[in-house]
Amino acid sequence: MTDISVAIADDHQLVRAGFASLLDAEPDINVLVQASGGEELLEKLTTTPVDVVLMDIRMPDGDGLWATEQIAADPGLDQARVVLVTTFGLDEYIVRAVRAGASGFLLKDTEPVDLIRAVRVVAEGEALLSPEVTKYLLSRMSLGLRSGPTKNLDVLTEREREVLALVGQGLSNDEIAARLVLSPLTAKTHVSRIMSKVAARDRVHLVVLAYECGLVSPGWLHGG
Incomplete structure (x- = not known):
């Protein structure tokens, strides 16, 4: 390494x-x-x-x-x-x-x-960012952000959108794999491809994108 x-x-x-x-x-x-x-x-x-x-x-x-x-x-x-x-x-x-x-x-x-x-x-x-901090971040951002256009998501497959939504909820790759019945390596590969396609610096910015594009809703923040 x-x-x-x-x-x-x-x-x-x-x-x-x-x-x-x-x-x-x-x-x-x-x-x-x-x-x-x-x-x-x-x-x-x-x-x-x-x-x-x-x-x-x-x-x-x-x-x-x-x-x-x-x-x-x-x-x-x-x-x-x-x-x-x-x-x-x-x-x-x-x-x-x-x-x-x-x-x-x-x-x-x-x-x-x-x-x-x-x-x-x-x-x-x-x-x-822990899931708790992720929820806090998005709840605070929801005070000043509106759901943006979904054009950034047009480059993603349906499966990649599912993965992005789970990233937006603060799930780790292992948790995403379990939720979608995938191998951890496959989940990691999906996340890497999403980051490349939407030009995200890192996972934190995928969380923000998931909220801005409406994949994560205020209802999840208060109910999850």
């Missing part, structure tokens, strides 16, 4: 050092970049690209949401998957983070094993 390269951006040196020490102890993870703010991070990423960025939301000299937007908009940087790490819980930041282009959302008090797992999950292109 190819090593996962990581950047850490946080204005607290102790936090950066702690995350770096934890991740560098893993045989397949290398911390290549550390920065105290968004502007410094972007400058370093231009010469040292990484797979995953762990970034605080509130930082001086370019906060995490702003830096995430810059990374997503820059073709030279957009291969990096951003995980926003914060002391704040389920509030407006999670919606803004996904809109900005983040691939995940993590609290600073998460267990070390979960932080390590998060880096690996996001590096593989998976979403770092």
Whole structure:
């Protein structure tokens, strides 16, 4: 397996050092970049690209949401998957983070094993949102979003639409496989093809697409 390269951006040196020490102890993870703010991070990423960025939301000299937007908009940087790490819980930041282009959302008090797992999950292109967080995200987005045109779904087969709907409900590949009586590998292949066809950065954005196109309804949010 190819090593996962990581950047850490946080204005607290102790936090950066702690995350770096934890991740560098893993045989397949290398911390290549550390920065105290968004502007410094972007400058370093231009010469040292990484797979995953762990970034605080509130930082001086370019906060995490702003830096995430810059990374997503820059073709030279957009291969990096951003995980926003914060002391704040389920509030407006999670919606803004996904809109900005983040691939995940993590609290600073998460267990070390979960932080390590998060880096690996996001590096593989998976979403770092639990079903509970997914429901929260979509319920908050439903306040400001309307179901969009379904033209983005015209490229999908009927089976792929079924899979996308289940992704939108926060199901994992294994759960999708069980629901549709498929092998886990087949479910994973369907998800990968969907991402390619609709040009989604990752699974988080498939969740948003499923809602915007009406595959996930507000009724599911409140009843599931």
